[in-house]
Amino acid sequence: MEIRPIYSALMRNKPGLVLIVLQVAITLAVVCNSLFIILERHERVGRPSGMNEADTFVINSLGFASNFDVKATIRDDLDMIRALPGVVAATTVNSLPMSGGGWGAGFDTQPVDRTGTRRGQSSALYFVDEGGLETFGVKLIEGRDFRAADVTDNTDSSGILAQSIIISKALAEALYPDESAVGKQVFGLANDNEAVTVVGVVERLQQPWSRSRFVEQSTFVPGYNVGGPQSRYLIRTQPGQRDQVMAEVEEKLQASNTGRLIRGRETVQDIRAQSYQFDNAMMTILMAVMGGMVIITGLGIVGLASFWVTRRIKQIGTRRALGARKFNILRYFQTENGIMVTMGVVLGALLTYGFNLWLMREYNAERLPWFYLPIGALTVIVLGQIAVFGPASRAAKVSPAVATRSA
Numbered sequence: 001m002e003i004r005p006i007y008s009a010l011m012r013n014k015p016g017l018v019l020i021v022l023q024v025a026i027t028l029a030v031v032c033n034s035l036f037i038i039l040e041r042h043e044r045v046g047r048p049s050g051m052n053e054a055d056t057f058v059i060n061s062l063g064f065a066s067n068f069d070v071k072a073t074i075r076d077d078l079d080m081i082r083a084l085p086g087v088v089a090a091t092t093v094n095s096l097p098m099s100g101g102g103w104g105a106g107f108d109t110q111p112v113d114r115t116g117t118r119r120g121q122s123s124a125l126y127f128v129d130e131g132g133l134e135t136f137g138v139k140l141i142e143g144r145d146f147r148a149a150d151v152t153d154n155t156d157s158s159g160i161l162a163q164s165i166i167i168s169k170a171l172a173e174a175l176y177p178d179e180s181a182v183g184k185q186v187f188g189l190a191n192d193n194e195a196v197t198v199v200g201v202v203e204r205l206q207q208p209w210s211r212s213r214f215v216e217q218s219t220f221v222p223g224y225n226v227g228g229p230q231s232r233y234l235i236r237t238q239p240g241q242r243d244q245v246m247a248e249v250e251e252k253l254q255a256s257n258t259g260r261l262i263r264g265r266e267t268v269q270d271i272r273a274q275s276y277q278f279d280n281a282m283m284t285i286l287m288a289v290m291g292g293m294v295i296i297t298g299l300g301i302v303g304l305a306s307f308w309v310t311r312r313i314k315q316i317g318t319r320r321a322l323g324a325r326k327f328n329i330l331r332y333f334q335t336e337n338g339i340m341v342t343m344g345v346v347l348g349a350l351l352t353y354g355f356n357l358w359l360m361r362e363y364n365a366e367r368l369p370w371f372y373l374p375i376g377a378l379t380v381i382v383l384g385q386i387a388v389f390g391p392a393s394r395a396a397k398v399s400p401a402v403a404t405r406s407a
Contacts, residue, residue: 006336016304017340024344024380027297029351032376033359034286036368041279049097050168050204050216052137053268055088056236057246058096063229065259071153071226073257078129080256081233081249086241089134092224093234094127096268097206098275102126104207105219107188109175111195120188121174123167124207124218127154127225128234133166133202135236141169143182143200146222150199156227160190166200170216189221210275229260242267297380298387301341305333305391316398326396333392334385341384345377352376 010017061077063070074092081090095102103125126132130146143166152161165186172181185195205218225231237245246265254262309316316329352373359365 003335003339006332007339010336010339013308016308017343020300020304020340021344021347023297023300024341024384025348025351027293028345028348028373028376028380029355030293031290031379032352032372033355033368034290035376036356036372037365038283038286038290040366041283044210045276045279045283047206047215048204049206049268049272050136050138050202050218051097051268052236053272055239055242056135056137056234057242057265057267058093058232058234058271059246059249059253059262059266060264061231061233061253061260061262063257063260068229068257068259070229070231071224073260074224074226074231076256077231077233077253078131080252081235082131084245084248084252086238086245087249088236088238089131090233090235091128091132091135093132093135093232094225095124095208096126096234096271097208097218098210098268098272099208100210100275102208105188107171107175107186107219108192109184109186111187111193121171122212122214122217123171124209125189125221126205126218127221127223129222129224132220132222133200135234136205137236138205139203140166140200141203142172142180143198145200146220150222152223153226154223160221160223162189162196162221162223164197164199164222165189166202166220167198168205168216168218169201169203170214171219172198172201174214174217189219294383298383301337301384301387302391305337305388306394309333309391309395312395313398316395317400329396329398330392333388333395337384337388337392338381341381345380348380349373349377 061073063073078090078092081087105123105125106120107123108120126136128135128146129151130148133140133145146164146166150162150164154160154162167175167181175181175186176184181198181201184198186198187193187195189196202220204216205220207215207218209215233249235245235249246267250262250265319329353368356365356368360367
């Protein structure tokens with residue numbers, strides 16, 4: 001079958017041709033970019049935080065009494081919490097992965113006044129005590145855990161007094177890519193010219209900022225922040241006992257000290273859900289848009305093909321009378337559809353990369369990988385062939401006699 005006569009026939013029906021080409025082009029651009037964003041967000045939402053999320057929760061204490069002693073209260077609270085049935089471990093903490101707010105620092109392997117190549121690395125800071133790693137549920141892969149002697153009391157005037165830190169594997173590899181970070185000194189915790197020693201490395205720990213480029217570069221700092229009346233406790237429970245223990249901890253903390261408020265209890269799973277609620281909503285919306293575009297394009301192809309079959313009843317009957325088989329009629333309409341969809345794919349390729357460049361410029365999106373376009377194009381072509389098969393099959397069933405009577 002020659003392509004030229006089919007193409008010439010299409011050129012005589014430009015309104016329908018333009019409509020299908022534009023539908024295919026827009027659908028290809030939307031599907032490719034939407035699928036890329038969906039998979040990117042799905043990967044982000046599903047990445048592990050590094051901590052035990054199912055069995056942990058956080059609860060906040062805020063002292064208001066004039067004689068409130070935050071240092072003594074923290075120690076009393078932790079002793080009480082750790083003694084409760086169902087509690088595996090507990091620690092104070094300033095922030096949590098995925099929480100959206102916290103402390104950060106820029107670490108380097110040399111002081112600020114030394115010349116040479118700089119390798120400053122961003123890191124989140126989590127202030128914990130000697131029970132911090134067990135409470136978080138992180139995996140220590142190198143070095144040692146904190147000891148009670150490592151834990152310091154930090155006030156607004158003293159600043160950060162810690163002399164040792166435990167860092168995530170991602171941060172260790174960024175600071176010391178070719179050697180172990182354990183035992184090495186880094187600068188930038190308290191100030192740019194004072195060193196602290198890396199005593200351990202954990203496998204993974206996310207930052208509080210889920211959209212950070214350095215999301216897995218985190219640091220545990222041994223210390224209680226006692227400069228203000230507020231404190232936050234992270235508690236890890238036995239599997240299945242989290243909700244029960246959470247209610248009991250809240251009740252006992254409130255009863256143990258009437259000079260403070262207990263508020264803001266929250267599970268780590270809730271923190272994750274809140275952190276990624278925008279990403280989940282975007283994935284749902286984009287999937288709906290993708291589905292809608294595919295359905296609209298498919299229905300457009302079916303409608304136009306059905307209309308053209310109705311208009312060409314006499315032509316089809318004439319071809320059948322001249323010896324054309326059903327297969328020839330079917331192939332004609334499928335070839336015609338293939339030409340239209342291919343023209344849409346060519347235009348859609350330009351729209352796809354143009355849309356991606358706009359997203360990169362306006363929203364700092366990643367560059368669309370090259371393989372999305374051929375996969376999307378193949379999908380659209382197959383969709384077109386499926387959509388036209390029904391009208392083409394009906395056209396192939398037209399008999400010469402029926403076509404003659406309809407003339």
